[in-house]
Structure formats: structure tokens, C-alpha cells
Amino acid sequence: AQSVSQHNHHVILSEAASLELGCNYSYGGTVNLFWYVQYPGQHLQLLLKYFSGDPLVKGIKGFEAEFIKSKFSFNLRKPSVQWSDTAEYFCAVNRDSNYQLIWGAGTKLIIKP
Amino acid sequence: NAGVTQTPKFQVLKTGQSMTLQCAQDMNHNSMYWYRQDPGMGLRLIYYSASEGTTDKGEVPNGYNVSRLNKREFSLRLESAAPSQTSVYFCASSVWQKDEQYFGPGTRLTVT
Numbered sequence: 544a545q546s547v548s549q550h551n552h553h554v555i556l557s558e559a560a561s562l563e564l565g566c567n568y569s570y571g572g573t574v575n576l577f578w579y580v581q582y583p584g585q586h587l588q589l590l591l592k593y594f595s596g597d598p599l600v601k602g603i604k605g606f607e608a609e610f611i612k613s614k615f616s617f618n619l620r621k622p623s624v625q626w627s628d629t630a631e632y633f634c635a636v637n638r639d640s641n642y643q644l645i646w647g648a649g650t651k652l653i654i655k656p
Numbered sequence: 657n658a659g660v661t662q663t664p665k666f667q668v669l670k671t672g673q674s675m676t677l678q679c680a681q682d683m684n685h686n687s688m689y690w691y692r693q694d695p696g697m698g699l700r701l702i703y704y705s706a707s708e709g710t711t712d713k714g715e716v717p718n719g720y721n722v723s724r725l726n727k728r729e730f731s732l733r734l735e736s737a738a739p740s741q742t743s744v745y746f747c748a749s750s751v752w753q754k755d756e757q758y759f760g761p762g763t764r765l766t767v768t
Contacts, residue, residue: 586762637754
């Protein structure tokens, strides 16, 4: 079945640590890739997206993600996390042939002050 | 702009009862969606409306119906609630289907 996998369900880091959250998908062909974030008590909101072009995408709040087509991956990174990055992060993928978003299970990130 | 609004925020139903979840957006978006979110499973698409006047099934449509009332409003109806429908329901909208989606605050539904 077509799927999106997020490798870590829970991640705990200290402030200033570097972050990398994994996301892999199982579709061939052209894909559009998204990372969404849900801060405690807030709506889901877009962190960054990739449609085409430069595979290194920069988003809000210092986040970036790299699309590696050969690895079917779109990992999220941040060089130095802050306590305010505590949230749940979701990877999502759709295809140009079918725009339904397929979501990963999410990663809960806790940053210790 | 309010963005995407959903009512109610919380609801408790008994098995077999019916209810309608309401969603409205004020961003002039063409596409609207209903998702459910269950622990450890991410979001799953129930139904979507690519544009006003059309609705289509998503990944988990059984037990639900939808109505795209107009461009702004997209409602989700549970005709006969079951405990398996206990979940958090999110409505979302986007300019067109390929674009980023904007989400409402969610409705936490418990079916006993």
C-alpha cells in the first residue's frame, strides 16, 4: 500500500541540539511534499513544502527539509532547537496524478529547557 | 479573516445517534476536506470536495456523508454514530487540491 513513514514517534532533545526528523514515502512518479506542525493547543499549520526546483527547502522558524528523490525521503532539519519547537510534526505527500494528501503518523517532539 | 472554523469543538454522542459537523472557510478556497486523526495514525481523509458542487470519497468514508453547501461551507454527517468513530475531526481548505491546506481547530468527538 502507498504510505508515508515517519521513523520516530517521540523525540526528546535539549535546547540547542540539532534536529532531524525522518520521512519516507512509497510512491513513484512526481510528488509534492509537505511538513506540517501542530503546536500545543493550536491548529495544524504548514512548516514548509516542496513542489519542484531546489531540493533543499527552507520553511518558517529556521526549519529546512531536503528532498532526496533516489531515497524517497524528505527529512526535516533544524540546526538548533528551542523550547518553543515542542510540537507534533507531520509529513504529508501527494502526487500530481492524485492530489489526495497521505499523512505520516506524526512525531511528537519535546524540547527540554 | 477567521480562516477555517469548525463547530462544535467537543461532542459526546451515544451509539446510534446522528450529528453534523460544520465547517466554513472565508479564504475563497475552492477545495475542502474532512479528516480524522487517531493516535499513532496521522490524519486520514474521509471525504473531500475538489470544487463547489463536487464531493469524493477519501481513504475512510464508511459511516459518513458530506455536503458542500456552497463555496464556503462543507459539512460532515454521521448518520448512526459508532464507538469506532471516536476521534478528532479536522476540516481543511486549499485554493486548489495541489496547494497547501489550511486547517480548522478540530472537533473532538466521543461516541459511547
